[in-house]
Amino acid sequence: MTDHDIRVLDDSQYRTAHTLFRGTLHHPPAPDDTWKLAQESYEEGRALGAFADGEMVGTVQSFPSHLAVPGGGVVQHGAVSRVGVRADWTRRGVLSALQRAQLRNMRSTGDVVATLRASETAIYGRYGYGVATRYRSLTIDRRRAAPRTRPVGRVRLVESEVGERIARELFDDLSPRRPGTISRWPAWWSLNFRRSTAEDNYRMAVRSASPGAPDDGYVVFKVVPRDYGSSDSKPTTLAVTDLWARTAEAWADLWLFVLGIDLVEKITAHGRPLDEPVPWLLGDRRACQVADEDDETWLRLLDVPAALAARTYRPAEPVVIGVRDTYLPDNAGSYRIAPDGVTRVDDAPELVLDVDVLASTYLGDVSFTTLAETRRLDVVDPAALERADALFAVPQAPWCGTYF
Template sequence: MTTELRVLKPAEWERWFGSCELAFGGIPEEATERALWSELTECDRSIGVWDGEDCVGTAGAFGLRLSVPGGAVVPAAGVTTVSVASTHRRRGILTSMMRRQLDDIRSWGEPLAVLTASEPVIYGRYGYGAATQFLAAEIDTARVRLPEPERTDRPDGVRLRRVKADDPAVREACEALYAADVAGRPGMLARRPGWERRPVVGGGKAADGRSALQCVLAERHGEAAGFALFRLRPDWDRSGPKGTVELKDLHAGDPAAYASLWRFLFGIDLMSTVEAGNRPVDDAFQYLVSDFRRCRVRLQDSLYLRPVEVGAALSARTYRAPVDVVLTVEDAFCPWNEGSWRLSGDAGGASCERTGDTAELALSVRELGAAYLGGTSLTALARAGRVTELRPGALAAASEAFGSDVAPWLPHGF
């Protein structure tokens, strides 16, 4: 059977996206979400595999901008909509798409490729390493408490106000607060026009009884200082109400606004649980709650990252401590990265160039991707046998330099 891999044509989008939906279980996206994905898809950066008139493989690559340690925002290809039809498995279709895509990303001059993996085992063989995790929590607000402010009327000048989540002025204020966080936390996406709708699309009342998306704005002197986006899921039993607050997003510019928003979520009438599905692993609520055990916290892998051009990628970020190390990199899928690289840098900048000098650390591009944002230490990878120290002392110095004081975090998918 002959298949054809080609760049997606706009007129083919419905069949292409429908093929991906079918591969992910056959449940269509909600209409407004589907419309947004149609608008955001960059067809000239997307590919499909066709068997006659049937689309049997899909892969896209958004042109994203990713924050990295040091505060820079770096071009990155956001790999998305990857699927192979169940009728065409084990024929090399996925590998052919990954090969074409990485060649394209290199030609576009983007040093990084990133994705969120439905099945993590798939992407390691193409050089992607797990670079961020997220924290999820199910907080029993009937038993867990937050510290009360010294004043009960607008503590620290913070006023909370209910607003409409889809109000353009509200979205503008929320986007400004989100944007202010980007430079300070690796792994966040600097949202391009249209992506500001991502957090609120499909925000109407859910068919399963959840409320429409709600928003509370924290203000100080009339200026936005934070916001929380959430849904309510009412429920009762014979003992009374036991509803759940589903937190979708929360950003705040200072500790007082942050704590005020969490106190509000804990105190919503008829609710006894706050579910936070995607928070940074160092999120401050953990250090405010009275009983961490009753927060039922778990960790999960999130953003997978692959250096497409090792030299450009390592030069694009800064380093927590001075580093001067020769890395020997294994990358069979993108052989232009293979060999030895001298990385020199500090908090002010870095360079990474080809070298013939003796290697001091050996690792694959997958481990380099896992450590790139500072959330996974080279030392931990070495303990797992994934990084080899070739010069005594090189591992500890490089691991310290690659680290980040702020945990990397991907706030939403793509």
């Protein structure tokens, strides 16, 4: 018997949940105009509350989305957010109860995977979430950069309202090309994109191969100018906040565009893919400092058989992996993975791992060999590591690129 119970929230309880969550991040309640936008992001059946003594003391939520997996497929995905337990109720098992209910709830609605961004790395592994994508930050000294090449297409500045429409259309088309990317739900655009681009100094530029050709990429950026009246003023800095392109030509043209903007001294780009080849565009590659490689996506495989079947595998001999899952025990068992598909088997596993460790391999971010070296999995047959690495290998680093 616990001293709290978990319930699915209805729309009369969303604002209380929102205020509770903000309080756990030490923010005051949202003002009415912000709440109006946030309200739209509450989806029926996807917000849960923990109740004790007749009050809400904890909450979790998820947004409906899709996640791109290796091979070009997408799976139904719950983007977990607004996780918080009131400070006077922490460390009494409230989050664990919410997680248990939420994992089952998402799986029952057909979500194959869930992802989140972790405020602290110690929290989510126990619930089966593993780091599945990472990102990094770039800082470029623009005056030293000396790009090696010139644009081949046309980049034009657009106003924010037109820009949002173009970005939404392009994003849905462009993003699933890279495993780890997720679809952005309608309220993401109004809460995250529209709110930031409505601020002063945000600009957006769109690229096409030639004037009048279809748009094939966009960049959103913000410039903070130097305060020339101050003796210790910071350099004029351009921050790239969202950049997506269909082709390598479009990608290079968008970077060349921001590199070419006058009176900018520093360019920053946070949360970019690990394999984005910006330094190779530059005449002086040391003008680009790469920093802050960090965990991005924490992934939870809710339906292991469906998730394994949704991605493709590279040519290699099959491997049998054994999966442990305490929170969703239906997932536990042996899976034979081969280029022509995945089957559940009774065979003895060659590698045995917890579901959070499998999540880290799922999009190809880390190899089985690395995880074995760091003692994160049990190796029954050492020869299986090479086969598993070959099967799960991906040509591009997985990356999400959408903060929520």
